Amino acid sequence: LALRVFGSDAAITWHQEHPEQLTFTESGQQPVVFARGGAGVSAGAKAASRVPAGHPEGYLEGFANIYQEAARAIRAARRKGGKPAKDVIFPTIEDGVEGMAFIE
Numbered sequence: 001l002a003l004r005v006f007g008s009d010a011a012i013t014w015h016q017e018h019p020e021q022l023t024f025t026e027s028g029q030q031p032v033v034f035a036r037g038g039a040g041v042s043a044g045a046k047a048a049s050r051v052p053a054g055h056p057e058g059y060l061e062g063f064a065n066i067y068q069e070a071a072r073a074i075r076a077a078r079r080k081g082g083k084p085a086k087d088v089i090f091p092t093i094e095d096g097v098e099g100m101a102f103i104e
Helices: 043-048 059-079 093-103
Strands: 002-006 010-015 021-026 032-035
Touching: none
Parallel strands: none
Antiparallel strands: 002 010, 010 021, 021 032
């Protein structure tokens, strides 16, 4: 299984045979391979990685990340008098609507 996304300026590729790697290629540049938890990976990506490199993540870990971020948003909203936190990362209603529109 391989997933490829091509944009006007760059592309990303992921292969199931190498699930911990993502290849990023800017137009006219050499491909760059990012490894889970490795150099060049954003802080958000590192925070979402629950197990050490070499151990596959899956379905349950994905939901655990969503639940953790939702709980963090709720706690932040309680501290800030009902205002949502800006730095939490989890799918919103808008994300769901966009996903359904894409599928349709």
